[in-house]
Amino acid sequence: MAGAHVVVFPCPLQGHVGSMLKLAELLALHHLHVTFINTHSNHNRLTRFGNIQALSASYSTLHFITIADCYREGKHPGSRDATMGDIMLSTTLHAKPLLRNILVSESPAIPKVSCVIQDGIFGSLSNDLASELGIRIPIIHFRTSSACCFWPYFWIPKLFESKELPIRGDGDMDRTISNIPGMENLLRCRDLPSFCRPGAKGNMSIDWVSFQTQQSLAADALILNTFEELDHLVLSQIRLHFPKVYTAGPVHHHLNVRKAETNKGNDSPSFGNSFFETDRSCKAWLDAQPQGSVIYVSFGSSTIVTREELMEFWHGLVNSKKRFLLVMRPDLVVGRENDDQILEKLKEETKERGLILEWTPQEEVLAHKAIGGFLTHSGWNSTLESLVAGVPMICWPYFADQQVNSRFVSEVWKVGLDMKDVCDRDVVEKMVNDLMVHRREEFLKSAQAMAMLAHKSVSPGGSSYSSMEDLIHYIKSASK
Numbered sequence: 001m002a003g004a005h006v007v008v009f010p011c012p013l014q015g016h017v018g019s020m021l022k023l024a025e026l027l028a029l030h031h032l033h034v035t036f037i038n039t040h041s042n043h044n045r046l047t048r049f050g051n052i053q054a055l056s057a058s059y060s061t062l063h064f065i066t067i068a069d070c071y072r073e074g075k076h077p078g079s080r081d082a083t084m085g086d087i088m089l090s091t092t093l094h095a096k097p098l099l100r101n102i103l104v105s106e107s108p109a110i111p112k113v114s115c116v117i118q119d120g121i122f123g124s125l126s127n128d129l130a131s132e133l134g135i136r137i138p139i140i141h142f143r144t145s146s147a148c149c150f151w152p153y154f155w156i157p158k159l160f161e162s163k164e165l166p167i168r169g170d171g172d173m174d175r176t177i178s179n180i181p182g183m184e185n186l187l188r189c190r191d192l193p194s195f196c197r198p199g200a201k202g203n204m205s206i207d208w209v210s211f212q213t214q215q216s217l218a219a220d221a222l223i224l225n226t227f228e229e230l231d232h233l234v235l236s237q238i239r240l241h242f243p244k245v246y247t248a249g250p251v252h253h254h255l256n257v258r259k260a261e262t263n264k265g266n267d268s269p270s271f272g273n274s275f276f277e278t279d280r281s282c283k284a285w286l287d288a289q290p291q292g293s294v295i296y297v298s299f300g301s302s303t304i305v306t307r308e309e310l311m312e313f314w315h316g317l318v319n320s321k322k323r324f325l326l327v328m329r330p331d332l333v334v335g336r337e338n339d340d341q342i343l344e345k346l347k348e349e350t351k352e353r354g355l356i357l358e359w360t361p362q363e364e365v366l367a368h369k370a371i372g373g374f375l376t377h378s379g380w381n382s383t384l385e386s387l388v389a390g391v392p393m394i395c396w397p398y399f400a401d402q403q404v405n406s407r408f409v410s411e412v413w414k415v416g417l418d419m420k421d422v423c424d425r426d427v428v429e430k431m432v433n434d435l436m437v438h439r440r441e442e443f444l445k446s447a448q449a450m451a452m453l454a455h456k457s458v459s460p461g462g463s464s465y466s467s468m469e470d471l472i473h474y475i476k477s478a479s480k
């Protein structure tokens with residue numbers, strides 16, 4: 001059977017699966033056959049908490065295939081039980097035989113695979129398999145992290161050559177990095193990807209991250225979840241080394257806009273790809289709050305905090321006298337002893353001005369008129385969702401690209417404040433008040449301007465809209 005058939009293969013973590021599933025849906029909206037590879041447990045979680053069934057029913061060309069699990073369900077890369085290294089190693093091991101099969105299989109119902117879009121974090125996996133099998137099809141790398149972090153990842157070897165790396169301990173964190181083209185003197189050591197730090201969280205070595213990033217040079221194209229207007233400086237640098245870069249982001253917004261134009265516009269956008277049970281009770285609570293009065297606090301799907309850190313955040317929020325909506329995932333706090341007691345105590349003491357939930361429909365929350373700010377861990381999806389909603393941010397980055405994203409939020413895009421490496425109730429209180437009151441106009445103005453640019457980029461004729469068209473054309477023409 002002729003036609004385009006794309007395999008989409010994300011790293012099995014919420015932020016990666018979420019954005020690559022949205023990309024898969026965008027491809028299916030363009031009538032491409034798409035096979036989405038996921039682990040059993042992630043697929044089960046999407047079946048329980050997401051909209052996999054609805055997706056399968058809506059798109060006859062979207063297919064799901066699962067592979068064995070690589071780590072115990074509920075364990076996150078930040079925890080001691082499953083490191084990023086473990087996850088990468090075992091996923092690669094399980095995925096290889098399956099990918100090999102898919103690449104050679106023929107069926108009367110589905111066209112032969114004509115393109116692979118793999119998570120860039122898997123390095124040369126698909127390229128190696130395609131060469132081993134003697135298959136020449138486009139292998140595209142999708143980066144679920146930011147472009148502004150992809151570039152430092154790529155430049156790491158040069159930072160070692162110029163002796164700007166390694167970081168020499170805590171006293172070295174404020175040293176400015178001058179040798180990243182396009183980012184000269186912008187990043188301090190503390191703003192580099194977290195894996196550059198001695199004893200970094202997630203147990204991934206910077207050598208490994210840098211090596212995997214270099215492997216993207218062998219890919220036929222790169223997809224970055226960003227838009228030209230947001231990242232043009234960094235994109236012009238990346239394009240000097242990667243001639244074919246598609247910027248079809250923000251993917252979640254791109255998909256929402258395309259779906260709104262079709263009869264597929266009724267699906268709820270924000271919990272369609274969730275690994276957790278979404279609590280929608282915040283909607284009624286938010287409806288009852290004044291416009292722009294609530295600070296939304298969420299640390300994504302993987303960040304873990306100590307009990308002391310949680311208490312600093314909570315006291316800071318309470319002392320700020322602002323209303324807040326705090327997401328406390330069941331596994332947010334390290335060491336779960338007495339968790340329920342803490343939660344009940346906080347809920348009780350908070351109920352005047354705050355709401356604490358385990359997982360929210362975040363895109364909808366950020367779009368709600370009651371939200372005036374977002375205290376975030378600066379995960380790339382959360383950052384994009386906030387930019388699209390025009391909501392200013394306070395950043396408390398945890399790991400990976402988040403250290404770079406938060407620097408860009410405060411110093412480049414000027415849509416918020418960077419609180420990295422500090423967790424102190426007085427600082428939380430001050431930053432919440434700066435964001436929501438004292439500097440509100442300034443941040444709101446730049447956040448809303450950025451939101452308009454984001455929206456324009458995915459509208460017909462916009463940069464991301466055109467990039468998506470180009471990508472579809474490239475995939476289709478390679479399938480003839």
Ligand code: UDP
Nearest residue numbers: 015300301302327359360362379380381382
């Ligand atoms: N998210 C959500 N509800 C929550 C918290 C997070 O739907 O209560 C979603 C959020 O919208 C985002 C994803 O989880 O799409 C988190 O991805 P991100 O890249 O920000 O961080 P990660 O989880 O990868 O650290």
